[in-house]
Amino acid sequence: MTTARRHARIGRIGLYTLLVWICLFFSIPLLVVISTSLKTSDEVRTFSIFTLPTAPSIAAWIKAWSSACTGLNCGGVRVGFWNSVRILVPSVAISVLAGAITGYALSHWRIRGANMIMLLLLICAFIPYQVILYPLVKTFSTIGIYSSLPCIIAVHVIFGLPVMSLLFRNFYVGLPEELVKAARIDGAGFWRIFVFVMLPMSVNILIVATILQTTGIWNDYLLGLIFAGRDNMPMTVQLNAIATTSTGIIEYNVNTAAALLTALPPLLIYFLSGRYFVRGITAGAVKG
Amino acid sequence: MPARLQGETAARSPAPRALASVAAPRAGRAYRTRSLAAKIALIPTILVMVGCYYASVTWTVYISMTRSFLLPVYRFAGIAQYERLFATPRWQVAYGNMFLFGALDIIGTLCLGVLLAVLLDRAVRFEGIFRTLLLYPLSISFIVTGLTWQWVLSPTIGVQQFVRGLGWEGFVFDWITQPDRAIYTLVFAGIWHQSGLIMAIMLAGLRGVDREIWRAARVEGIPTWRTYISIVLPMLRPLIVTCVVLIAIAVVKSYDLVVAMTNGGPGFSSDLPGKFVVDFEFERANIGQASAAATVMLGSVVAIISPYLYFELARKNR
Amino acid sequence: MSAVVVSGLSKSFGPLRVLKDIHLPIETGEFTVLLGPSGCGKSTLLNAIAGLEDTDTGIVEIDGVDVTHHEPSKRGIAMVFQSYALYPTMSVRKNLSFGLRVRAVPRQEVARRVDWAAKLLQIDELLDRKPSQLSGGQRQRVAIGRALVQQAKVFLFDEPLSNLDAKLRTEMRVELKRLHRDLGTTIIYVTHDQIEAMTLATRIAVMRAGRIEQYAAPDELYEAPETLFVASFVGSPAMNFLRGRLTTGAVQVGSAEVPLNGYRFRSPPAAGQEVVIGIRPEHLVLARDEPGEPTFDAETLFMEPMGADTLGWFQFGEHRLSARLIPQVARGLSGRVRLSLNADHLSLFDPSSEARL
Numbered sequence: 001m002t003t004a005r006r007h008a009r010i011g012r013i014g015l016y017t018l019l020v021w022i023c024l025f026f027s028i029p030l031l032v033v034i035s036t037s038l039k040t041s042d043e044v045r046t047f048s049i050f051t052l053p054t055a056p057s058i059a060a061w062i063k064a065w066s067s068a069c070t071g072l073n074c075g076g077v078r079v080g081f082w083n084s085v086r087i088l089v090p091s092v093a094i095s096v097l098a099g100a101i102t103g104y105a106l107s108h109w110r111i112r113g114a115n116m117i118m119l120l121l122l123i124c125a126f127i128p129y130q131v132i133l134y135p136l137v138k139t140f141s142t143i144g145i146y147s148s149l150p151c152i153i154a155v156h157v158i159f160g161l162p163v164m165s166l167l168f169r170n171f172y173v174g175l176p177e178e179l180v181k182a183a184r185i186d187g188a189g190f191w192r193i194f195v196f197v198m199l200p201m202s203v204n205i206l207i208v209a210t211i212l213q214t215t216g217i218w219n220d221y222l223l224g225l226i227f228a229g230r231d232n233m234p235m236t237v238q239l240n241a242i243a244t245t246s247t248g249i250i251e252y253n254v255n256t257a258a259a260l261l262t263a264l265p266p267l268l269i270y271f272l273s274g275r276y277f278v279r280g281i282t283a284g285a286v287k288g
Numbered sequence: 289m290p291a292r293l294q295g296e297t298a299a300r301s302p303a304p305r306a307l308a309s310v311a312a313p314r315a316g317r318a319y320r321t322r323s324l325a326a327k328i329a330l331i332p333t334i335l336v337m338v339g340c341y342y343a344s345v346t347w348t349v350y351i352s353m354t355r356s357f358l359l360p361v362y363r364f365a366g367i368a369q370y371e372r373l374f375a376t377p378r379w380q381v382a383y384g385n386m387f388l389f390g391a392l393d394i395i396g397t398l399c400l401g402v403l404l405a406v407l408l409d410r411a412v413r414f415e416g417i418f419r420t421l422l423l424y425p426l427s428i429s430f431i432v433t434g435l436t437w438q439w440v441l442s443p444t445i446g447v448q449q450f451v452r453g454l455g456w457e458g459f460v461f462d463w464i465t466q467p468d469r470a471i472y473t474l475v476f477a478g479i480w481h482q483s484g485l486i487m488a489i490m491l492a493g494l495r496g497v498d499r500e501i502w503r504a505a506r507v508e509g510i511p512t513w514r515t516y517i518s519i520v521l522p523m524l525r526p527l528i529v530t531c532v533v534l535i536a537i538a539v540v541k542s543y544d545l546v547v548a549m550t551n552g553g554p555g556f557s558s559d560l561p562g563k564f565v566v567d568f569e570f571e572r573a574n575i576g577q578a579s580a581a582a583t584v585m586l587g588s589v590v591a592i593i594s595p596y597l598y599f600e601l602a603r604k605n606r
Numbered sequence: 607m608s609a610v611v612v613s614g615l616s617k618s619f620g621p622l623r624v625l626k627d628i629h630l631p632i633e634t635g636e637f638t639v640l641l642g643p644s645g646c647g648k649s650t651l652l653n654a655i656a657g658l659e660d661t662d663t664g665i666v667e668i669d670g671v672d673v674t675h676h677e678p679s680k681r682g683i684a685m686v687f688q689s690y691a692l693y694p695t696m697s698v699r700k701n702l703s704f705g706l707r708v709r710a711v712p713r714q715e716v717a718r719r720v721d722w723a724a725k726l727l728q729i730d731e732l733l734d735r736k737p738s739q740l741s742g743g744q745r746q747r748v749a750i751g752r753a754l755v756q757q758a759k760v761f762l763f764d765e766p767l768s769n770l771d772a773k774l775r776t777e778m779r780v781e782l783k784r785l786h787r788d789l790g791t792t793i794i795y796v797t798h799d800q801i802e803a804m805t806l807a808t809r810i811a812v813m814r815a816g817r818i819e820q821y822a823a824p825d826e827l828y829e830a831p832e833t834l835f836v837a838s839f840v841g842s843p844a845m846n847f848l849r850g851r852l853t854t855g856a857v858q859v860g861s862a863e864v865p866l867n868g869y870r871f872r873s874p875p876a877a878g879q880e881v882v883i884g885i886r887p888e889h890l891v892l893a894r895d896e897p898g899e900p901t902f903d904a905e906t907l908f909m910e911p912m913g914a915d916t917l918g919w920f921q922f923g924e925h926r927l928s929a930r931l932i933p934q935v936a937r938g939l940s941g942r943v944r945l946s947l948n949a950d951h952l953s954l955f956d957p958s959s960e961a962r963l
Contacts, residue, residue: 012410019407022400023421026480029436030424036439048449049439102333109326117334119597124341126593128541130565131582132344134351134575158340161333190325219429221544222566236431240548243435252445255435263432270427274420281426282488503658504691508705508756509679518704522695 037061037257044252060253064261068254070241072230077258080238084218086149087234091156092213098157099164099209104198106165107172108180109190118169125162129222137226147229155227156217164209167283171205172198204276211273212280215266235262345586352583356576369580379581382559385471386588389560390539393478397535398528400479401486406516408487409494423484430481434548437477438464467557470550474542474558477549482538486531493527494520526603533596540588561585609634610760610792615654615664624650626816628664632809637786637793639803642813643839648796649764651813655794656762657681669759679709684753685762688769690745692737698724698748699733702755716755723751726785743774750785763795767802779805800840804828812836830953834960837884837953843917846890846927848883849957852876857883857954860923862900867949871963881963884953887917890929893944902927902945909936920945 036049038056066076073079106114136155140146145154175198183193199206224234233241239262243255270277355365373379404422408415425433440446443462451459463469497520505515521528543562546552552559552567561581568578612630616623624647632638640648653659655666657678666674673681693701699720706716724730727747737745746766753761767775783806786793797803803810804824811821812835820832831837837845850859852875857864864883893901904920904927916936920927920943929945954963 015407015410016414019404019411019418022404022407023418026422026425026484029440029480032440033436044445047445048447048453049445050447050450051453098333101329105326105329109323111323111326111330117330117337120337120342121333122597123593124337126537126589127341127345128537128562128582128585128589130541130543130562131348131586132341133566133582134569134579135344135347136340158336161336162341165333190323190329215427219427219431221429221431221547226566226570236429236544239435240431243548244551252439256439259432259435263428266427266429267424270424271420274416277427278419278423278488281423281485282492498689498691500687500689500691501693504685504687504752505693505705506658507656507678507683507685508708508752509677510705510708514708519693519695525695 033256033259036252037064037254037260039253041251041253045249049252049256060251060257061261063251064242064254064257068242068258069245070238071245072241077235077238077242077261080233080235081261083228083232083238084224084234084236087152087156087224087228087232088214088217091153091160091217092210094153095157095160095164095213096206096209098161100168100199100202100206101194102161102165103168103170103172104194105190106169108175108177108193118166121162121165125166129159133226140227147227149229149232152224152228152232155223156220159223160213160216164213167209167212168202168205170283171202175201204279207273207276208280208283211269211276212283214269215277215280218266238262348579349583349586351575352579354576356579358573358575360575369576370584373577373580373584376577378556378559379561379564381556382561382564383584385559386539386561389471389474389478389542390536392472392475393482393539394532394535396475396479397482397486398531400483401531402490402521402528404483404487405490405494408491410512419488422487425481426484428481430542430544431548433477433481434545437473437480438549441473441476464550465554467554470554470558474545474549477545478539481545482535485534489527489531490524493524497523526600529596529599533592536592537589540585540592561588609667609669610655610794611665611667612651612655613665613667615651615661615666617650617654617659617661624816625654625661628816628818630811630818630821632792632794634792635790636808637795637806639807639810640794640796640813641798641800641803641810641839643798645815646813647816648798648813652762652764652794652796655760656683656685682759683762684756684758684760685764686746686749686753686766688765690737690749690766690769692745692748692752694737697734697736698729698740698751701737701748702733702752705752706755719755719757720751723754726754726788727751727781742770743778746770746778747781754789758791760792760794763793765796765798768797768799775802782806801842804840810840812839814839829951830962831884832962834882834884834955837955841886843887843928843930845884845886845953846925848885848922848925848927850881850883852879852881857881859883859900860902862902864900864947864952865898865949866954869952869954871954873963875963880957882955882957884955885947886951887928888930889948889951890927891946891948892929892931892935893946895944899946900949904943904945906940906943909939911936 032049035052036044037060038058039053040055040057040059043051043053064076065078067074068076105111106118111117136158137146140151140154145151179197179201180193183197188196218234219236220234221236221240224232225237228234228237239258242258350362351360352369353364353366355361355363355368374383408418411418441461441464443449443460443465446461448459448461451461464473501519502515505519510519541562542560543566546558546560546563550558552563561584565578565582565585568574568581572578610630610632612628612632615625615628615630617625628651630638630651640651642648650659654661657666657673657676657680661674664674665672668681668683678685693704696704702720702723703716706719707713720733721730724733727750729744729747729751732740732744732748737748740748749766767778770778779802786806795803795806804827807824809821809823810827811818812827813819814835820827820836822832827836827840831840831845834847838847848859850857850864852858853863854877855866857866893899902922904922907919907921907926909931910917910919911933915930916933918929918931918936918939920929922945927945931939955961956963
């Protein structure tokens, strides 16, 4: 081993130490929240959130799930959970599919202005929600579906379309042209090729897209708040309502439990999907 | 797209069949017809794009130039709304906060993200574990992030309380309740949430650097840290610019984080334009001011991405 | 200028033994080429000499100093890489000077060396350009320049010409030969192209599967190859091989008897031993019907015109043979022909050990 290699080994230990410290910084908020959620009400009142529970119990969790109070009702985040699910499933399905079809149409079919359309989509992806909120609200209430489940689903599809289209388009241009050409010459049309050629090859990107959309839609707050309607408030809205209702003593154990329950689905997806998640955020981030 | 992905899925695709030369003239006519189906398939997307995005943007901008208050009144008023907007103390604070928060968030997230990417590039073992631990904040909603950091930084139950409990009675860390400091607390949460993203992007970039450049630098006796600073990171300049753009856009859009963490408070000292617009649109019901503020937000975004897009296109065309 | 001595070098990547007990004594000022097919370990050997790879056993000495445990930058070497590895964001001038500046070489000295190298390689007009603005050949020169300014004792080249097109490659070969002649530095050069090796080297180390099969000057490799592999690898068009059996003073190949006119055997041969005759295409001729001449009845396959001569291909029993012929003669050939060979230039090999007899 060269002398410098020996020095490098020491540097290596320092490197790993630094990484461990940074990982601690990243983990502590989560650990603290978990530990607080396991405390009893008395403990929460007196100690900081950094102390460990002496008698961990999941009572706070149960309360958060089924009986915590927002300003309006005391049904816990359970209500929000099912609302979020009802919003999530159709929104993800439609936006991923729409993005796939759009991306496919823009990649393997010679459409005049395809590049222009992509540029316009890219710009759409950057436009902040706040700029088009009011017109959307006005439009939906004119149609009559404002503040309802179909409304929020439509809104999620609208806001997901640019990123999804770009994601799929960038994926599909990476597939060999010959596949589509050969299928065309065999007589297959646009839709046939999509279902029988493109989709089977898209499993990886579909997973990535689904993860991206699921995380984004589940974690959404603003759109749900405005468009979902009082009966369909997603979990994030419920959570914020519970945590900021300051009637009397603040039950931090219940609030942290509620926060964890809200964060759990996307966290689980994250831990289970690893590489797909990374692919999703880097692809979704480096749009175009 | 990664070549490996193509390789994996190619095995499942039908083998391309031989091209029949007889079919060629038929294919020519069929090709044009079939691309009609493609055009039709694109119509919903184009409708959404034009109708929901561009038309809405135009509408908002137009409203911002009218005398609207509770409801849109289509009487042109030039830049009157903007004058009123910038005279509003709350907007002045929110707008200024955007730059303050933005600058610190960008610098902090970028530095930490690049540092982490470099560390992971060097680290051979446990990369998977480290990456998992560093990226998870990205999967968490901004609401949960905001609430979590609100609790951690709270003087009553958070850091201050903890340190005092350890014995240091006089320790003070109550930024989140101080009007002139509250905005800085958002920076903690922002960096915590997004560093992982920057790390992932920059790590991918570092991995793409030709290993022979590393060897050449080593033979020349250039130390590792110097190689990163003078050779490798400058090579990734376009990627760094992309990262800056992404963080900047997220700062402009910020709503959930502010709401959960400080709700703009104390007072409106930690307000941000994203929250200002929504509050004025729905709580204060002042469409005119809200639209003006939203247009300023849009202007900020345009100002950020225009040079970026221009340089990206120029680079790709070279 | 110094000698490089490699002794007993071995390296494994896990279970794979990449270098097996390499001994390579290189004299000062020599142009040594490591030649071999892909996977033979030549690049690994170069990297080991450079210090970019650790070794399991063995010693590397440069200029009499044991550098086996030294970092590359402390060995007194400079290296030119296959993909040039220029620093993309720096100008040519900065590329040349960066390494020196990092090592705290005084500014004036740096400038002097950069100007000298630039003039020598004729890149002085390109000093302010970035690598992306240069052609392949220009980039190669800058890479060489970067090595030159180091004023190293030994220069290492890792297949530097393989990314260039054919014409550029021949030009750069001449350049490299000129540089070596003018500067007289010790050079170790890796390539899989045997023409490059033959034209540039003072001595070539032919490698296969982690071992050096022969380390000798090009002429010797050509005329007296030590193993079947070296014989088949060096020389283009490739050597012909015929299987035969030793009799007293001759080799029996089919019906022909090839006389061994004073062939120098390494050790006394056994009568009746199976051998492989190696004969180069230029020493395979059309039979002239002289007495005592070994003749082979062969079937003409096809002709390959190569310009100055034509390579004729013939089938002799189970052997396919090639012979250099005068184009006019080759044109008239077809069907059965009678071939002979120049028995002064043959090589004999043991079929099982593949070693020269």
